[in-house]
Every structure is written in structure tokens, then in C-alpha cells.
Amino acid sequence: MNARENGSRNLFVILHLAGQKFALAASLVAELAPPVRLHSFPHTSPLLSGVIVRRGRILPVYDAVRALSGKSSSAHRFYLVARRRFGDTSEMSAIPVDGECELVNSKMSQPADNAVAYICGEIVTGNETVGVLDLEALVRCHSESTVLASEARL
Amino acid sequence: MRIAAQDSPRPRKVHPAEAAIIFLVSRRFFAIAADAVQEIRSTDSIAGAASEFESADVPKVRHTIERAHRQYYVVNGCVHFALPIVRPTLVLILRQLRVAVLVDRIERMTELPSVYDLPLAFSGEERRWYRGLAQLDDHVIPVVDPRGFLTAEEFRRLESVPSAAVPLQELEGAASK
Numbered sequence: 214m215n216a217r218e219n220g221s222r223n224l225f226v227i228l229h230l231a232g233q234k235f236a237l238a239a240s241l242v243a244e245l246a247p248p249v250r251l252h253s254f255p256h257t258s259p260l261l262s263g264v265i266v267r268r269g270r271i272l273p274v275y276d277a278v279r280a281l282s283g284k285s286s287s288a289h290r291f292y293l294v295a296r297r298r299f300g301d302t303s304e305m306s307a308i309p310v311d312g313e314c315e316l317v318n319s320k321m322s323q324p325a326d327n328a329v330a331y332i333c334g335e336i337v338t339g340n341e342t343v344g345v346l347d348l349e350a351l352v353r354c355h356s357e358s359t360v361l362a363s364e365a366r367l
Numbered sequence: 368m369r370i371a372a373q374d375s376p377r378p379r380k381v382h383p384a385e386a387a388i389i390f391l392v393s394r395r396f397f398a399i400a401a402d403a404v405q406e407i408r409s410t411d412s413i414a415g416a417a418s419e420f421e422s423a424d425v426p427k428v429r430h431t432i433e434r435a436h437r438q439y440y441v442v443n444g445c446v447h448f449a450l451p452i453v454r455p456t457l458v459l460i461l462r463q464l465r466v467a468v469l470v471d472r473i474e475r476m477t478e479l480p481s482v483y484d485l486p487l488a489f490s491g492e493e494r495r496w497y498r499g500l501a502q503l504d505d506h507v508i509p510v511v512d513p514r515g516f517l518t519a520e521e522f523r524r525l526e527s528v529p530s531a532a533v534p535l536q537e538l539e540g541a542a543s544k
Contacts, residue, residue, distance in 0.1 A: 252507035254395065254500075255448040257491030264486065264500065264507055271500055271507060273488035299487045306488055 223320050225336055227343060228293055229312030231282035235346040236317070236336050237295060243305060245314050246292040260355045265292060265307050272307045275348070280355040297348055306348075321345055330354050384481065387510070389474040389503070390459065393450035396508045398479060398501055403513040405462040406434070407473065413458055417441070424524045428517075432467055434460060439467045440525055442516045448496070466516045479503065482510050 224239035246267055251274060253263035262276040272294065278284065292307040293314060319336035324344065328335075331351035332344035386401040417430045420440075427446035431438050439460060445452045447468075455469035482499040495518070497509040517525070 250505065254397075254493075254507075254509045255450055255496075256489055256493035257449075258489045258493065261488055266502060266507060271483050271486060271502070273486040275488070297488065302487070304487050306486075 223318050225317050225319060225321070225343075225345065226293070227315045227317055227338060228308070228310045228346075229314075230308075230310060231278045231284070232311075233281070234341065234343050236319075236338075236343045237293070237346050237348070239316060241295045241297075241348070243294040243296065245310075246294050246307065248290060248292065248309075260352055262309075267292070267294060267305075267307065270305065272305050274307045274309065275352065277308050277346075277348075277351060278311070280351055295348065297352075308348075384478050386476065387479045387501070388459070388476050389508070390457075391471040391474060392444035392448055393453045394471065395448070395450060396474065396506060397444075398503070398508050398510045399459065399513065400498075400510070401476060403462055404459050406460040408458050408460065410455055410458055410469070420525075420528060422525055422528045425517075425521045428521075428525060432458070432460075437465060439465045440517060440522075441467045441469060443469050444471075445469075447516060461513050461516075464513055464516075465522075466513065468516060477503065479510065485509075 222240075225236040226239050226242045227234055227236055229235075246265075249265050249267065251263045251265055260275050260277075260280055262274050262279075264271045264273055266272075272292075274292070290312065291310050291314070293310050294305055294307050296303045297306045317336070317338045319338055321334040321336050324332045324334050328344065331347050331354055333347040333350065334345040335342050336345060337343075387398045388401050388404055388407075389396060389398050391397070413432050416432045416434070418432070420428055420430050422428060427443050428440045429443065430441040432441055433439070441458065443452075444450075444455070453471050456472055457470050458467045459470060460467045479501045482501050484499050485494060485497055493509070495515040496511060497515070498512045499510050500507050501510050
């Protein structure tokens, strides 16, 4: 591994979701986009609040705040556009974030033993330890909890 | 990563332009290819040709209508898309499928410049409901797949249920039941 690859592996974007700080691998992040109109339509996929149009593409919007706090994100300042993998392919997705994001260089360590399933590691920035978000796991956890909740209602 | 400014969209054409009917169900916009629709009628005008239908397995169908010696299953659009019930005023009678759809109203006919594939993130029933998404003016609206209104299994269940004639008011009020 050369120095450049090693450097990019250690780059993370710090984002603010539901009043907490999380980190996302910078290699997954395309851009921080300004707030644009959210278009919603009927669907049954958990965690998705609709789509936005960005650079001529229609991007699904993940309401990560709802998954983390149980409340829908009411006010957000930007959309973080990140890549999500689907088998052999991938797709750009948008996550509403309620604060400015920052890029940090830090080495990721293993998550704490009691970390939730969607935290895949930890980084230290300044005096803080920030959990590294696994978007796939977050969607999976939320989908499973949605299914369990709907089964409990039946 | 970069912080980007507002930009104007550069639509990627996924499918060629096509004529479409923009309609509303429960005050939500949808599009359907114009050539997928054989006829648009008011609920008043077809009530005489409607028969009541009881199928607990497929609650979105409560009536059939007969057109050109063919029986069409009338799908309530609000129930199909799990939207709040709104009294329908029009019926879209589909071409090549024995399906008619109750809708609020037609907004207009237009040409869709492009239809985008539904993002992979959408993994639920909407993958059957929609062919894709279209950008029209400042809106993104789903383009319905006519085959998505009733599955083969739903057709099979419906075919086994007998029907009986009903008066006008019951077809109009079907959505509110």
C-alpha cells in the first residue's frame, strides 16, 4: 500500500446527525450538497424519505436521523452525498445532515464492545472519540426493526 | 469531497420520450404511459356497467366493469398505493390488461422527456408499482407500471370470485368504504 492509499484510508468525514457526531469513510462520500427540494411518493422501503435531483441524477434520500433518534429530520442544512453498494453495483444516496461536515485524517480502531451494530469503528479527532458509521448496517438494522415492529402490530 | 454550489440538472435520458397521462390519486401525482390507457371514463358513466365484487384477499378490488365483452377488475388507486382514501371521479381503463383504476382526476397529458430507473435503494412493493421516475417541471413523479396494479396471483384469486350487479352510488362510494 502506498502513502496515498494509506492516506485516503484514514480520511473521514465528520457529520452531525440527531445531535451526535458520526464519521463516514471519505472514500464513500462524493460531495456535500446544498438543501434542495425533497420529492416524496408512495413506497414501502424503510428509512427512505424520498428523492432529490442532484447533478441531473435522482438520488434516494435516507432519513438517517429517524433511524438514529426515532424522529424525522426537520431542519437540515446540507445533503451528504455518499455511495452505497448493492452487490456488484453501487448507487449515490443523500443523507440530510444538520451541521457542517469536516474532513479529518485519523486512524480507525475497532469499535467498543458495546457499540451498536451500525458502528464499524472509532476514530479520535481532537479530544473526542467518534463512531464510524456503517450505512449498510444502519439501513439493515432499521429495516429489521421496522419488520419486527410491523409483525408486533399484527 | 467538495462542497458544491446549486447547479442546474443535466438529465440523463434513460428511456426515450413518451406521451403520458398525469393523474392524481389521493392528491398525489403519478404518470402512466398514454398508450397503456385504452379509455378514461367518469365513475358516473360506467356505474351501470359495474358489478360488485367481494374478495377479502384483494381488498383493493371491489367492483368489475364490462367493456367490449371483457370483464375488467376495478382497482382503487388509494388502496393500491396505501394512501388516504379520496373519492374517485375517474376510471382509467387499461389497454391489454383487464384492469381499470379509480383515480381522483387527470391533471393533463404531456410528453415525459425521460424516465429514470427507480433507485436501487427502493426495494419494496414500489419496484412492482413503478417503471421509474420522471422529472416534470419542478416535480419528480413516479411512472406507474400498468402490470403492477394486479399480480398474477391476485388475478388468480379474483378469477375465482363470483360477481353481481350494483347501482351507481356504490361504485362512486367504493373508495370510502
